[in-house]
Amino acid sequence: MSAELATLPRAAASPAPRSRLRGAWEVFARDRLALVGLAIVVLLVLVAVLAPWIAPDPAQGRGAAAVAQRNLAPSLDHLLGTDPLGRDVLSRVIFGARSALGVALAVVSLAIAIGVPLGLLAGYRGGWVDEAIMRVTDTFLAFPPLLLAMVIVSLLGPSLRNAALALAISWWPWYARLVRGVAASLRERPFVEGARALGLSDAAVMRRHLLPNALGPIVVQATVDVGSVILAAASLAFLGLGAQAPAPDWGLMVFDGRAAIFDHWWYSTFAGLAIFLAVLGFNLVGDALRDALDPREARR
Amino acid sequence: MARFLARRAATAMVVLLGVSFITFMLARVVPADPAASYVGQHARPAEVEEARRALGLDRPLLEQYWTYLKDVASGDWGTSIGTKRSVLSEIGSRFPATLELLLAAIAIAAVLGTVLGVVAARRHGRGLDAALRLFSTAGISMPAFWLGLVLQIVFCYRLGLLPPTGRYASDLQFTSPVEQITGFVLFDSLVTGNFAVFGSAVEHLLLPALTLAAYPTGVIARMVRASMLEALSQDYVRAARAYGVRERVVVWRIALRNALPPATTVLGLTLAYLLTGAFFVEVVFNWPGLGQFTADALLSSDYPAIMGVTLLGAIGYILVNLAVDLVQARLDPRVRLS
Numbered sequence: 262m263s264a265e266l267a268t269l270p271r272a273a274a275s276p277a278p279r280s281r282l283r284g285a286w287e288v289f290a291r292d293r294l295a296l297v298g299l300a301i302v303v304l305l306v307l308v309a310v311l312a313p314w315i316a317p318d319p320a321q322g323r324g325a326a327a328v329a330q331r332n333l334a335p336s337l338d339h340l341l342g343t344d345p346l347g348r349d350v351l352s353r354v355i356f357g358a359r360s361a362l363g364v365a366l367a368v369v370s371l372a373i374a375i376g377v378p379l380g381l382l383a384g385y386r387g388g389w390v391d392e393a394i395m396r397v398t399d400t401f402l403a404f405p406p407l408l409l410a411m412v413i414v415s416l417l418g419p420s421l422r423n424a425a426l427a428l429a430i431s432w433w434p435w436y437a438r439l440v441r442g443v444a445a446s447l448r449e450r451p452f453v454e455g456a457r458a459l460g461l462s463d464a465a466v467m468r469r470h471l472l473p474n475a476l477g478p479i480v481v482q483a484t485v486d487v488g489s490v491i492l493a494a495a496s497l498a499f500l501g502l503g504a505q506a507p508a509p510d511w512g513l514m515v516f517d518g519r520a521a522i523f524d525h526w527w528y529s530t531f532a533g534l535a536i537f538l539a540v541l542g543f544n545l546v547g548d549a550l551r552d553a554l555d556p557r558e559a560r561r
Numbered sequence: 562m563a564r565f566l567a568r569r570a571a572t573a574m575v576v577l578l579g580v581s582f583i584t585f586m587l588a589r590v591v592p593a594d595p596a597a598s599y600v601g602q603h604a605r606p607a608e609v610e611e612a613r614r615a616l617g618l619d620r621p622l623l624e625q626y627w628t629y630l631k632d633v634a635s636g637d638w639g640t641s642i643g644t645k646r647s648v649l650s651e652i653g654s655r656f657p658a659t660l661e662l663l664l665a666a667i668a669i670a671a672v673l674g675t676v677l678g679v680v681a682a683r684r685h686g687r688g689l690d691a692a693l694r695l696f697s698t699a700g701i702s703m704p705a706f707w708l709g710l711v712l713q714i715v716f717c718y719r720l721g722l723l724p725p726t727g728r729y730a731s732d733l734q735f736t737s738p739v740e741q742i743t744g745f746v747l748f749d750s751l752v753t754g755n756f757a758v759f760g761s762a763v764e765h766l767l768l769p770a771l772t773l774a775a776y777p778t779g780v781i782a783r784m785v786r787a788s789m790l791e792a793l794s795q796d797y798v799r800a801a802r803a804y805g806v807r808e809r810v811v812v813w814r815i816a817l818r819n820a821l822p823p824a825t826t827v828l829g830l831t832l833a834y835l836l837t838g839a840f841f842v843e844v845v846f847n848w849p850g851l852g853q854f855t856a857d858a859l860l861s862s863d864y865p866a867i868m869g870v871t872l873l874g875a876i877g878y879i880l881v882n883l884a885v886d887l888v889q890a891r892l893d894p895r896v897r898l899s
Contacts, residue, residue: 294695399572400579405836405874409583413869415588415859492704496841499706501860515707519845522710522717530714533707540702548698 270383285553292552298545303536305539309358324350324507344517344559346448346507350528361539364425365490367542369483371429376436377479382442383437383468395441398434406431407493414502421510425505439482442540443475479517488543490492495536511536566593569886573879580875581633585626588864600703633872639865643857648869651854657744658728659850661837663844665770670831677778678785678824679817685790693782700779705838709772711846715723716768723768726847730763751879773838784827795819822892829885833878 289295308315316322317339327347336343341350383394401409413427414420444467445451458468497503498512504514511532518528590826604612615620617628632639638648717725723801724730728746741759742749747766750758759899792798800838843852851870856868 273691294698307586330836367668396579398576400576400583403576403580403875403879404583404871405833405878408871408874411586411855411859412836412867413586415862415867416864419860476760484800488702492702495704496706499704499841500856512704514703515710516884519710522714525716526714529707529710531711533704536704536707537699537702540704 265506274483286501288553292549294545295549298542298549301538301542302546304347305358305362305542308355309362312359312441313356315357316349316352318349318352319356321348322356322444322509324348324505324509327442334525335527340366341531342525344514344528345521350514350531352529353509353514354511357514357532357535358539360421360508360510361491361494361536362487364421366447368428368490368494369427371425372432372486373436375429376438377472377475379474380437380440380442384441384446384502385449385463385467385471387445388532389474390444391441393448394437398437398441401431401434403440404431407496410493410497411500414497419502419505421504421508424497428470428490432490434461435486436479436482440475440545443478444471445497447471447474478496480548481551481554484543485547488540488547491536491543494539496526507545531545539544565890569883573883577876577877581630584868584871588868589622589625590883592724610879636873638869640870641858641866642863643861643866647899650850650863651866652873654744655849655851655854658746658848659843661745661747661848662766662769662773662839662848663832664840665766666773666777666835667768667775667832670781673774673823674778674781675785675817677782679789681782681786682793683812690786694786697782697786700775700782701896702779703775705775705842706845707774707839709769712768712772713845716829718777723766724761725768726767728849729758753888769842769848770843773835773842776834776838780827780831780834782825785820785826788823789816791823792816792820793882819832822889825889825892827887828888829882832836832881832885836877853860 274450312322313319325367327343329347330339330343331347331417332343333343335350339349339351339513343349344353379394383391383398396439397494409431410424410427413430414423417423417427446543447470453466453470456470461469493505495510495512495515498510504510504513506517514532515529515536518525518530518532522529536541589634617625621626636649638652640646641648644651651743677693677697681697684693686691713725718848739749739755740753741744742752746762747759750756773848793812795816797819798816799812801815802808806815815874818849839850840855842848843850844856847853854866855870857863858870
C-alpha cells in the first residue's frame, strides 16, 4: 500500500523519463568525438568477449611461449611482431582487453557497492553520521591518487586480485562524496518529506527516492572511472604491482618490453597504445554523457 | 583570513592523523613480518626476535602507533630497510630532483594548457575546437610511462636528439662538478656559472618534463576552455566589444582574467596527480628522485620508506589543496572562504 503511494512523488520528480533519455541521446549523438569514443568502447568490449576466436594464436595470447620466433619485428605473419618469448603480440594485446576490462569493472562495481550506500546514508541522515562518514572519506581522499593503492598492493603482495582490491579501496570515497552531495540536496525536498510522512523506512526512502536521482551522476562517474581504472591498473602492473607473468596484461607488457625498448620497440609500444585507446574511449564517452545528462547542456 | 587558516589547519591535522593511522595500520596488519625483512632472509630466529624488540614490534599496537607519531613529529621517520639510511634524509636528498621535474612540468602545462583552452573556446563548435578537445582528452588518457617510452624511442633512439636517461651527462660529474647549494641542478649550475652542466641538465629535463606535462596540460586545457566559453558569453565581454576594444585584448585580458579563477579548482587535482605521475616518469627516465626510491621500496616491502613517502605525499597533497583554496579566494572575490 505505502509502496504504491510512494511511487507517485518519484514520478513527479522526473517527468517523462523516455523523452528525457531521447533528448540525452540527441545531445550525445551530436558530438562527433562521443561517437568516436563509443566506437572504441564497443570495439574493446567485442575484442574482449571474442578474444579466443579473433586472436591469431589464442594459446600464445594466454601465455604459451614459442621461443623459436622471439623478437620478430611486425610483419604479415605477426602484424604487431612477437615478444621475447616468441608470442604473437597481437594475440597478447587482444587477450589483454579481457584483463583490462575485467579489472576495471570489478573495481568500479566494488567502489560503487561501498561508496554509494555510505554516501546516501551521510547525505540523508546528516548530523554526526554525515560528519563521521565524510571525515573518513576525506582521509582516504587525502592520499594522492594511486599512492594508496600502490602501498596496499605492495604490502598485500603483488597480484591482479590485490591490485583490484587496492584500487577499489582507494576509489570508493569518490562515489561516497558524489552521492552524498545529491542526497543532501534532496533531503528537504517535498517528495522526500512526503515519502517519509507516508511512513517509508529510511532505507526505502534512500533506495526508491534518493538513489534514482543519483543514478545519472553515478553512471557518468563510472564511465570515466572505467577508463581511469584501466590506466591505474596498468600503472600498477608497470611497477610490477599488478598482474604477474604470463598473464596477458597491457601494463605488464609495457613493463616487459621496456628492457629492450630500443631493439624491440613494438612490444611496449602496441601494448601501451591499447591502454591509451581504451582510456581515451571511456573518457570521450564519459564527457559526452556528462553533457547529455546535464539538463543545462541540453538547452545549448 | 586568520580564522579561515586556523580552521583549515585544524581539519588538515585531523586528516593527517587519519592518514598516519592508515599507513601505520597498513604496515602492521599485513602478513609480512617487518622484523624478518629487517634482518634479512638468512637470519636466525633469535636475531629476528631481537630485531622485533629493537624495533618495538613486541609492544601493543596502540602504543606502537603513539611511538610512531612521536617519532614522526620529532623528525625521526625511521630507517629504510633497503638503504639502511634514515628515511627523512633519503627523502631530503632526492626531493630536489623530483621538485625540479614537477615545476618544469607545471610550467609547461600551465602555458600550453591555457593557450590550447583559449584557442579552443574561441573556435567553439568548429573543427579546430574538436581537434583540440581530442588532443587534450588524449593528454589525460595517456599512460605517462608509455608516453615516456615512445618519446625515448623517437627522440633518443631514432633521431638521436636527446639523451634518454639521467639528470645530466654523467662524465660532467668529474670534468665540471656541480657545487651543491640547493640540490636543484638547474639552479645550482646556473648560479655557479657551470654552463656545461646547465645545458646538459636542460637537455635531460626536456623529455621527462614533457611526458609529465601531458596529463595536466589536458586537464588545464579542458578547464580553461569551459570557463572561457562561460566568460565569453558574459555581458561585460559584449560591452567591451561594443566599445571597440580589440578582440585580442577582449579575449586574452578581459575574458581570460575572469576565466582563470574557476579554472584553478582543477589545479589541486592536477598537482596531486603530478605527485604520483612523477614516480612513473622517474622510473622510465632513470631520474634520481623520489619515484625511483619509492618504486624500489614498494617492490621490496621496505615499510619505513613506504610509510615515509606516503606520509610526505599526503602532506604535500593537503598543503597543495590549501594553497589552491587560498589562491582561489585571492583571485575570486566571490569565494569568501566559507
